[in-house]
Amino acid sequence: MKCLLKLISKSGFVEFWHYRRLLWDLVSQDFRSRFAGSVIGVFWNVLQPAAQVFIFAVLLAKIIGSKLPEDALQRLGKVDDPFAMSIYICSGLLAWIVFSETITRTSTAFLTHRDLIKKVAFPHPLLVMYQVVSATITLIIMLILFLAFIILSGHQVGWSMLWLPVILIIQAFFMYGFGLFLATITAHFRDMPQIIGIFLQLWFWLTPIVYQRDLIPRLLPGIGKTFVQLNPLYHLTNLYQNILWKQTVWFDSLPNTFVPTQDKFLLKIVIMAGFTVVLVAAASVFYQKLKKELPDQI
Amino acid sequence: MDPVIKIENLSKRFRVYDKPLDRLKEWLTPRGMSYHWAFWALQNINLEVEPGTALGIVGANGAGKSTLLKILCGTLSPTSGSIKTNGRITGLLELGSGFHPEFTGRQNIFLNARLLGLSDTEIKEKVPSIISFAEIGDFIDHPIRIYSTGMILRLGFSIAANIDPDILVIDEALAVGDAYFQQKCLRHLKTFRENNGTLIFVSHDPGAVKLLCDEAILLNEHQIVERGKPEDVLNYYNALIARHVSDAASFRIEKQKDKIKQPAAQRSGTFDALLTKTDILLEGSSTRTVVSGENVSINVEAIALSDIEKPTMGIAIRDRLGYEIFATNTYILEKSLPDLNAGDRINVLFNVPMNIGAGDYTVTAAIHTGMDHLDKCFDWADKFIAFKVLPETKASCRGVARLPATVESDISKADLDKPNELLSSIFGDAPAAINLNDDSSSWLFSGWHPIEQLDGEPVCWSKPSGTFLLKPGAKLFVELTVNPAQCDNSTLKVSLLGNGKFLADYEVSSSCWQQAEFEIPEDLIGKVTRFSLQTEEAFVPAKVYGTNDRRELGVMVKKIWSV
Numbered sequence: 001m002k003c004l005l006k007l008i009s010k011s012g013f014v015e016f017w018h019y020r021r022l023l024w025d026l027v028s029q030d031f032r033s034r035f036a037g038s039v040i041g042v043f044w045n046v047l048q049p050a051a052q053v054f055i056f057a058v059l060l061a062k063i064i065g066s067k068l069p070e071d072a073l074q075r076l077g078k079v080d081d082p083f084a085m086s087i088y089i090c091s092g093l094l095a096w097i098v099f100s101e102t103i104t105r106t107s108t109a110f111l112t113h114r115d116l117i118k119k120v121a122f123p124h125p126l127l128v129m130y131q132v133v134s135a136t137i138t139l140i141i142m143l144i145l146f147l148a149f150i151i152l153s154g155h156q157v158g159w160s161m162l163w164l165p166v167i168l169i170i171q172a173f174f175m176y177g178f179g180l181f182l183a184t185i186t187a188h189f190r191d192m193p194q195i196i197g198i199f200l201q202l203w204f205w206l207t208p209i210v211y212q213r214d215l216i217p218r219l220l221p222g223i224g225k226t227f228v229q230l231n232p233l234y235h236l237t238n239l240y241q242n243i244l245w246k247q248t249v250w251f252d253s254l255p256n257t258f259v260p261t262q263d264k265f266l267l268k269i270v271i272m273a274g275f276t277v278v279l280v281a282a283a284s285v286f287y288q289k290l291k292k293e294l295p296d297q298i
Numbered sequence: 299m300d301p302v303i304k305i306e307n308l309s310k311r312f313r314v315y316d317k318p319l320d321r322l323k324e325w326l327t328p329r330g331m332s333y334h335w336a337f338w339a340l341q342n343i344n345l346e347v348e349p350g351t352a353l354g355i356v357g358a359n360g361a362g363k364s365t366l367l368k369i370l371c372g373t374l375s376p377t378s379g380s381i382k383t384n385g386r387i388t389g390l391l392e393l394g395s396g397f398h399p400e401f402t403g404r405q406n407i408f409l410n411a412r413l414l415g416l417s418d419t420e421i422k423e424k425v426p427s428i429i430s431f432a433e434i435g436d437f438i439d440h441p442i443r444i445y446s447t448g449m450i451l452r453l454g455f456s457i458a459a460n461i462d463p464d465i466l467v468i469d470e471a472l473a474v475g476d477a478y479f480q481q482k483c484l485r486h487l488k489t490f491r492e493n494n495g496t497l498i499f500v501s502h503d504p505g506a507v508k509l510l511c512d513e514a515i516l517l518n519e520h521q522i523v524e525r526g527k528p529e530d531v532l533n534y535y536n537a538l539i540a541r542h543v544s545d546a547a548s549f550r551i552e553k554q555k556d557k558i559k560q561p562a563a564q565r566s567g568t569f570d571a572l573l574t575k576t577d578i579l580l581e582g583s584s585t586r587t588v589v590s591g592e593n594v595s596i597n598v599e600a601i602a603l604s605d606i607e608k609p610t611m612g613i614a615i616r617d618r619l620g621y622e623i624f625a626t627n628t629y630i631l632e633k634s635l636p637d638l639n640a641g642d643r644i645n646v647l648f649n650v651p652m653n654i655g656a657g658d659y660t661v662t663a664a665i666h667t668g669m670d671h672l673d674k675c676f677d678w679a680d681k682f683i684a685f686k687v688l689p690e691t692k693a694s695c696r697g698v699a700r701l702p703a704t705v706e707s708d709i710s711k712a713d714l715d716k717p718n719e720l721l722s723s724i725f726g727d728a729p730a731a732i733n734l735n736d737d738s739s740s741w742l743f744s745g746w747h748p749i750e751q752l753d754g755e756p757v758c759w760s761k762p763s764g765t766f767l768l769k770p771g772a773k774l775f776v777e778l779t780v781n782p783a784q785c786d787n788s789t790l791k792v793s794l795l796g797n798g799k800f801l802a803d804y805e806v807s808s809s810c811w812q813q814a815e816f817e818i819p820e821d822l823i824g825k826v827t828r829f830s831l832q833t834e835e836a837f838v839p840a841k842v843y844g845t846n847d848r849r850e851l852g853v854m855v856k857k858i859w860s861v
Contacts, residue, residue: 022412025405033400119389119396120413121372188321292375295368296312 015123022122026130027137046145049097056093056210057086083153090149091244092209092237094142099175099233100200102135106179107196110187114298124294125287128179136172146244160243167239170272174232177279184287187298207233232275235268242268300384302465302496303347303370308379310340310365339365341520343379349464352497354507354528356535357517363500366517367391367469370498385464385496388414390454399443403434403453406442410457424461431486432456433479435846451475459486465496484510504532504587505656505689536587567666571606571638571676575599576613576663576683579647586685588652590700596648598663602638606676607667609635611646614662615654616681623654623698625662629669653700656689717797718825721767728767728826731859734758742766745830747849760852762836769826770796770860774816776831777856782809783842784835792853795830796822811856818860831855 016023068088109127110117117124143164150157186192208215208228217224228234242265313334315321320333340362347353355363368374369381371389396413397406407428411421429438432452437445445453452475458466466487475483487510491497501507507514507528514531516524516538524534577584579595588594596613612627628635628646638644660681667674695703714720722728729738734749734756745764749756768774774794784790789805794816804814836850 018415019412021418022409025408025412029398029401029405113398116396116398116413118368118373119371119391120410122413189318191318292377293313295374 016126016129019122019126023126023130023133026126027134030130030134031137046142049094049142052097053086053090053093056089060085060089060210083149083155087150087153087155087245088241089210090146091241094139094146095171095237095240096204096207096209096233098135098139098142099171099236100204102132102175103178103182103200104193104196105135106131106175107182107186107193109179109183110294110298111183111190117295117298124291125176125180125284128176128183132172132176132179135175136168139168139171150244160246163239163243166269167236167243167272170269170276171236173280174236174272174276177276177281177283180287181279181283184283184290184294187294188290203233207231207237209237213238232272232279235272235275239265239268239272300349301346302349302384303345303498304380304382305343305345306380308340308343308369308376308381309338310362310369310374311377312337312339338520340369340376343522345515345522347496347498349384349496350491350494351513352491352499352511354511354514354531355498355500355517356502356504356507356514356531358539361517362520363517364391364469367467367498367500370465370467383465386414386462387465387467388458388461388463389467389469390451390458391467391469397442397450397454400441402441403432403438403445404429406453407457411461414461416461420461428453428456428460431460431482435840435848436844448475448479452479455479455483459483459490463495465498466490467498469500470502507532532587533585536585539586565677565679567664567671567675567677569677570604571600571602571609571665573598573600573663573665573677573679573682574643576661576679578661578683578685586683587688588685589688590656590690591651591653593649593651596650596661598646598648598665600644600665600677602640602642602644604640606638609638609644609665609676610667610669611635611644611665612663612671613648614664616660616662617698618658620681623659624650627664627670652687653702654687655696655698655700656687657698658684658686660684718822718827721828722826725767725826728769730769730771731857732766732768733857734855741768745852747851752854755856758855759849760831760833760855761850762852763830763832764852764855765828765830766858767826767828768858768860769824770818770822770829772818772823772861774818774829774858774860776804776814776816776853776858777811778806778814778853779811779856780806780809780853781837781839781842781851784837785809790853791834793832793834795832796827798828798830806853 068084106128109131110124113127116122116127147157147161182192182196206216206227213228213234216228220227314337315324315334324333343366355366357363365374367389368391369376370383371387371391373391396410398409401409404425407425408421411424416424432438432449432455434445434449434452437449438453442450442453455468455475458468468487484506487497487499491510497510499507499510511528514526514528515522516531516535518538524531575597576599577597578586578588579597580588580592585594598611598613600609600611602609610627610629612625612629614622614625616622626648635644635646661683662678662680663682664671664678665676666678667676671678695701728741732738732741739749739756739758742758743765745761746766747759747761749758751757778792780790785806785808789807792804792806792814794801794804796818801819802816804816806812806814831852833852836852838850839845839847
C-alpha cells in the first residue's frame with residue numbers, strides 16, 4: 001500500500017492537478033494552432049483519417065477482394081453494402097491513427113519545448129500530458145463523427161457505446177506512459193524519432209486492424225497466437241471493434257443478459273488496463289531515474 | 299535573519315559523451331562501466347545570501363555563472379550538495395525566459411505566471427502592469443515567434459520583475475535592450491532593492507555591477523574564489539584577466555618565434571633599443587582596467603642594444619577607432635634621459651590622471667631621439683597594450699574628455715519691455731507668412747512634427763503646443779485641418795498665444811481645410827512676436843485607430859500668414 005502511494009505520487013499526477021489551468025491553456029492553444037492556422041481548419045483533421053479509411057476500404061474490398069469476416073457480415077448486413085467495409089476498418093483504425101500520431105508527437109515533447117525546460121522549473125511530464133489530452137479530445141471528435149456516419153449509413157448504434165469513455169481513458173493513460181517513456185529516451189538519443197517512425201509502420205501491419213485477427217495465427221501456427229495476445233494494441237483496437245461494429249458486449253443484449261456473449265470483452269479490458277498500469281509505472285520510474293540529467297542533455 | 303539562499307557543498311557535473319552510442323553502451327552494460335567524461339561546471343560552492351542583498355556574480359565565460367543561476371532557478375539540479383531557497387524566484391536566464399513561440403505575448407504571460415505557481419486572481423491583477431511595463435504595444439496579442447529580440451527581452455524582464463518575486467535572478471540579458479529600456483530596468487531594479495528584494499545579477503559590465511550590487515562573488519574555474527565588495531571583487535577579477543592576458547601574450551610570442559611572423563603589435567624603428575614592456579600601474583600594481591579620473595602610472599621599459607645619446611621615450615593613448623587622444627614624451631615634458639650604453643635597461647614612469655571617458659583604449663610606446671620619432675626612431679610599438687576605462691559609480695560628465703568643470707550661477711533683472719526687439723535682435727526679421735515649401739518654414743520652432751507630404755503638398759502636424767515666430771499684421775490666418783476623430787463629438791478648440799499671453803480661440807468643427815482667423819492686438823502689429831498654437835487635447839492615432847502611430851498631434855497646418 002505504501003509502495004503504491006509512493007508510486008502514485010512519483011508518477012506526477014498529483015502535480016498535474018496543481019498545474020491543471022496551465023495544462024488546459026496548453027491543450028486549448030494546441031487546438032487553436034492546429035485548427036486556426038489552415039484555411040478549412042477542423043476539416044483537415046477529419047479529412048485525413050477519412051482518406052485513410054477510404055483507401056483501405058477500396059484497396060481491401062475492390063482490389064485485393066478481401067471479404068468481411070462471417071460475424072461482421074452478419075452484423076453489418078448486406079453483402080454489397082459499400083459502407084460495411086468502411087465501418088469495419090474504421091472501428092480499429094481511428095484509435096490506431098490517434099495512437100500513432102500521439103506517439104510520434106510526444107516522443108519529441110521534451111526536445112521541442114527545450115526553451116521552456118531550460119528556463120523555468122516545472123514538472124516536465126506535463127508536456128507529454130497536454131499532447132495526450134489534446135489527442136484524446138481529437139479522438140472523441142472523430143468517434144462522434146464516426147457514430148454519425150454509422151447511423152447515416154443505415155446501421156445501428158447500440159448500448160455498447162457506453163463503454164467508449166472507459167476505453168478512451170485507458171488509451172489516454174496508455175499513450176501517456178508510452179509517450180513519457182519515449183520522450184525521455186529521445187532527450188538522450190536524437191535518433192529515436194526515426195526509429196519510432198519505422199517501428200510504428202511495422203507495428204501497424206502486425207496488429208489486426210485492416211485484416212482479420214486470425215491471419216497471424218494462421219500464418220504462424222504455434223507462436224502466432226501468443227504473439228498477437230502480447231500485443232497491447234491488438235487488445236486496444238479489438239476493444240474498439242467490439243464496441244463499434246460488433247456491439248456484442250455487455251449491455252448489448254440488455255435486458256436479457258449482463259454477460260458478454262463472446263470475445264471475453266471484460267477480460268480484455270482488464271488485460272489492457274494491466275498493460276497500461278505497468279507501462280505508466282515503468283515510464284514514471286524510468287523518467288524519475290533520468291530526470292536530473294534531462295535539462296543537461298536537451 | 300535566515301538566509302534566503304543557502305547553498306552547501308554544491309557541485310554540478312555534466313556528462314559528456316563523445317558519441318551518442320556511448321550513452322547506449324553505458325545504459326546497456328552492467329553498472330560501473332562508464333563511457334563518458336565528466337565536466338564539472340561547479341565545484342564545492344558554498345553560499346549564503348541574506349534577504350535584501352544584491353549579489354553580483356562575475357567571472358570569465360565558462361566559469362560556471364549561468365549554471366549556478368540555473369540551479370538557483372531550479373531548472374538544473376545539482377549533482378551533489380544542497381540548495382535551499384526561501385520565497386518565489388523569478389529569473390531572466392539568457393534570452394526569453396521560457397516562452398512558447400506559438401503563444402501570444404499575453405498567453406505567455408499567463409503561461410509563465412502559471413509555471414511560477416501564481417493563482418488566477420494574482421495573475422489577472424498583474425497582467426496590466428506587466429503589459430504596460432513591457433511597452434511592446436499591439437504585439438502583445440501576436441505570437442512570440444514574430445517578436446524582435448528586444449521585444450522578447452522587454453516582455454521577459456517585465457514578467458520576471460512584475461510578479462513580485464522574493465528573489466530576482468538576472469543573467470546578462472539586459473545588454474540586449476536599448477538604452478531607454480536599460481534605464482527603465484535599472485530604475486525598476488533599484489525600487490525592487492529598496493523594497494527589500496534579493497537580487498542576483500550576472501553581468502560583464504563592471505559599471506552595472508558596481509551600481510546595483512552591494513556584494514559580489516567571483517567565479518573562476520568553477521569555484522568561488524572571492525567574495526566581498528563589488529570594487530574589490532572586480533579588481534581581483536581584473537588582476538586575474540591581466541594574468542591570463544599576459545600568459546596568452548607570452549604564449550603568442552613563443553609561437554611566433556617559431557613561425558617568424560610580424561608581431562601583432564606593430565613595430566618599426568632601427569631597433570638600436572627595444573621596448574620590452576609597457577604596463578599600467580594603479581597604486582603600484584598592474585591593471586588593465588581603470589576608473590575614469592583615477593591616477594595611474596604608465597610604465598615603459600626599454601633595453602638598449604647599442605649606445606644611444608639623449609634618448610626620448612614617449613607614450614600615446616588611442617581610442618577604439620585608433621584616434622590619438624593623448625600623447626606625450628620625456629622631451630616635451632622636459633625630463634632629459636641619460637645616455638644609454640648597450641645593455642642598459644631603462645624604466646620610465648608617466649604619471650597620468652585618466653581624465654578620459656569610459657571606453658576601450660590602447661597605449662602606444664616609443665623610444666627615439668629629439669622631439670618626435672621623425673628624427674631617429676629606435677623602436678615604435680603601436681598599440682602595445684590595451685586597457686579599459688570604466689565609468690565612475692557617480693558619473694559627473696559624459697563624453698570623451700573629463701574636463702574639470704565647475705558651475706556657478708547668478709540671477710538679475712533683465713529689461714523685458716520690448717520682447718519683440720530681443721527676439722528680432724536674435725532671430726533677425728521674421729517673415730509675415732510661413733510657407734512650408736520654402737525657407738520660411740524654418741520659423742516653425744519647437745512643437746511641430748517633421749513636415750510631410752499630403753497629396754503632393756507639404757503639411758505639418760503641430761504638437762499640442764506649436765511655437766512659431768512671425769511679424770503679424772492686424773489679422774493672422776492659419777490654413778489648418780484636423781483628423782475626423784478630433785472633431786467627431788464636439789468642436790476642437792485651438793488657441794493662439796502671443797508672447798505667452800492668450801490672444802484668441804478658434805473652434806474647429808469639421809475636418810476639411812479651413813482658414814482660422816485670429817485678431818492681433820494693436821501692440822503686436824508689425825513686431826516680431828512669439829506665437830504658439832495650442833490645442834486642448836492631444837490626438838494619438840494609435841489610441842483611436844489601433845495603429846502604431848503614437849505621435850501626439852494638434853492640428854495639421856498648410857500655411858500661416860498675416861495681413
